[in-house]
């Protein structure tokens with residue numbers, strides 16, 4: 001806590017003490033104690049009923065920001081004919097992964113999830129007889145109450161055609177209370193579709209990345225999410241479908257990772273499904289820290305942090321980092337792939353296209369294009 005805040009608190013405390021010593025203050029205090037007693041008894045009597053949990057975490061006085069998020073059915077996967085679902089800030093822009101959420105520590109975010117997935121689709125994905133039909137929003141890393149858990153047992157999911165507001169709090173670090181803060185690379189996903197763990201929701205596309213920044217963190221120019229999953233997939237796709245960049249007019253997106261030399265590019269890496277993976281990026285490396293960066297000239301600190309270009313990723317894990325595109329290596333079609341060889345051989349591979357300063361897609365040397373290239 002800064003000295004300024006401490007001074008302000010002391011003034012408040014003195015003012016409160018003076019008020020409580022006055023007769024009006026004493027009368028108000030008696031009234032408040034009575035009110036709390038009545039409310040407390042009522043709360044205990046109702047505590048067995050569902051739906052009476054606090055709707056936001058302590059520290060979140062009111063949402064600072066509000067978003068609408070839509071869960072929709074997307075066209076089936078052309079390669080496997082599997083059902084595909086996606087989250088979007090509008091129904092028309094839903095995708096897998098869903099929109100990247102960004103928060104800053106101290107911020108409280110309210111997200112209203114609108115379930116536009118037809119009930120028949122949810123029924124087709126159900127793996128447990130009688131399991132409720134709905135979608136939800138469950139988040140890692142930030143704070144939320146049972147009301148925003150996104151699970152069936154807490155009744156915090158959304159039937160088809162309905163909406164529900166979830167509240168996330170990016171609790172800040174507080175050395176006085178010992179709170180470690182929530183800054184980091186996280187993800188959000190459905191926890192209801194198919195069965196009580198949302199296994200079918202995640203496998204169908206209901207997931208996305210979340211970055212919580214700490215005050216003063218450097219901001220990237222671009223952020224890409226790569227979810228490593230089962231069946232040797234990146235964002236549920238296998239090469240060549242992992243990279244659909246139009247070389248004449250590349251449009252950044254989940255299947256077109258593109259940046260100009262010198263841009264700060266951020267990756268959010270998520271492990272979904274059941275298998276272990278190793279994330280590897282060609283031509284770039286990063287510090288194995290919260291941000292992928294390490295600053296300062298403290299030699300002992302800097303030397304204690306490994307610089308890596310490959311990191312293991314288990315189910316549910318997430319990490320992220322920023323790199324300078326093409327730093328010292330220039331433009332190129334830099335591979336990004338799982339380094340379990342049988343995974344990469346099966347198509348768990350994509351490309352980050354680093355363009356030159358003019359935004360020109362680099363040409364391949366030699367006669368034959370690389371194997372990943374359509």
Ligand SMILES: [Cu+2]
Pocket residue numbers: 228232276277278338339340343344348
């Ligand atoms: Cu893998």
